[in-house]
Amino acid sequence: MIRVLVVDDQALVRQGLRLILELAGFEVAEAGDGAAAVAAVAGQRPDVVLMDLRMPVLDGVEATRRIVADGDGSTRVIALTTFDADEHVVNALRAGAVGFLLKDVTSEGLADAVRRAVDGEPVLAPSVLARLMDHFAARPPRPPAPPAGVADLSERELEVLTRIGAGLSNAEIAAELVISMATVKTHVRHILAKLDVRDRAQAIVVAHEAGLRHGAR
Structure with a gap:
């Protein structure tokens, strides 16, 4: 069973999220602030933290x-927050979050996000992904130097990274590039290693910092 830790300083919010997740079949624990969350994770090792x-x-x-x-x-x-300001999105992903959801997410969307996180998929609400794209689009299109590791990527790996940056899943990338899921997973593994990032969420940030745009000509 997937174990989830819900972290929020409002008891009513925690209880509501807990009910949704338990009805979806997850084992749920709670923490009321960040310090309590750090301690709870150290002791319980949940699969997912909603922070x-x-x-x-x-x-x-x-x-x-x-x-x-x-x-x-x-x-x-x-x-998981009410706010989708640019700095919140970027800071959370850089800190190591695998995704960013707004509190208006549906019950089904929340449960699906937890499952996707466990499977190693990025979890970004559409409005949050749009914010992230706008944030980097407003910056100079050519940074002084590309993020470390980007120059080491092959042409195919750059194609995959570009689509990761657009929030595409492995299945969607495989369909677009007409390659197998196994091949996509191999490319993703190599990309994360070359970029020296922990997961796809951080790869999304790198893709945008490098100016990679899906569909750009």
């Missing part, structure tokens, strides 16, 4: 950073 970002004692971004730094990679953090 609010604005909390007392320790905010969600710093809590995410500590969980990722102290863990073995088995716990995936999804940022």
Whole structure:
């Protein structure tokens, strides 16, 4: 059974999320702030943490950073918040979150996001992905130097990274490039290694920092 830790300073929000997740068949625990979340993850090793970002004692971004730094990679953090401001999205992903959802997500969408996180897929609400794209589009199109590792990618790996940056799943990438799922997974593994990033969510940030645009000519 997938184990989920719900982290939010509002008890009513925690209880609501817990009910949704338990009805979907998950085992759920709770924490009321970032510091409690870090301690809970160390003791319980949940599969997924749903992390609010604005909390007392320790905010969600710093809590995410500590969980990722102290863990073995088995716990995936999804940022969950009311706000979709650019800096929140980028900071949460850079801290190690595998995704970013808004609190208006549907029950089905929340359960699906947890499953996708466990499977190693990025979890970004469409509006959040659009914000992320706008954030980097507003910056100079050619940074002084490309992010480390990008120059080491093959042409095919760049094609895959571009589609990762657009939020495409492995199945969608395979369909677009007319290659097998196994081949996509191999490319993704090589891309993460060459970029020295933990997961696809951080690869999304690198793709946008490198100016890679899906569909650009």
